[in-house]
Amino acid sequence: MDMKRGRIRGWVEETTRPEPVSAIEAADRYGWLDATPSDRVGAAWTIAHGWVCAGGSISGPSNTVRFALGDGDPEAVLREALNTLGIETTEQGDGKQRSRELQPASDGSVFGRFLVGVLDAPHGGKVGSDLTVPSWISDSEPAVALRWLQTIVCLRGTAIDADRHGYALQLKAEQRPRAWWQGLATQIRRLCPSDAVTVAERGLLLRPEAAAVLNQPPRLPALSV
Secondary structure (H helix, E strand, C coil), rough: CCCHHHHHHHHHHCCCCCCHHHHHHHHHCCCCCCCCCHHHHHHHHHHHHHHHHHEEECCCCCEEEEEEEECCHHHHHHHHHHHHEEECEECCCCCCCEEHHHHHHHHHHHHHHHHHHCCCHHHHHHHCCCCCCHHHHHCHHHHHHHHHHHHHHHHHHCCCCHHHHCCCCEEEECCCCCCHHHHHHHHHHHHHHHHHHEEEEEEEEHHHHHHHHHHCCCCCCCCCC
């Protein structure tokens, strides 16, 4: 393995674990490894991923995850999703002098690594080319794409005058890659008429029929009895 003996002594003597092994054990303990996008745990991951893309970040070598909380955001849905994933959180900021955000209170590095390494969430700034619609969303059944899109639209959508413009919502963010908006539009057209969404110069415009479907808080599947 081309490693110093002292580096692996604990592994051989079974007093320590390599970090990847510990991460896999934690993921297994939380029930993440057996999840599918359509079950309750998979749905919780879908919401967490969408929130990172639209209103959060994953940064640094420790993959620190931050979920921004703004007025009108479906905060209860995020908290339910993180609770479903077994993640306890701490809240930072007071919403006045500092923006509010949620962070994992434990196993945050494993949680962030799972988002980035398994679910292809963006790491670092979301203005780069790594912000894309992941294949597990584009290949999923419509209900999964709907939950993901609802998360993003609830966070990024701004109401506009439908009578004046013919559109009800605008999604806009500075310096997002155009491929990101085009990817979102493709997913929206899976659920809504093709003319219900328009890719603008720096965002998307949604007609009322698309806004009615997507500007709703996402929902987790019911707990199995």
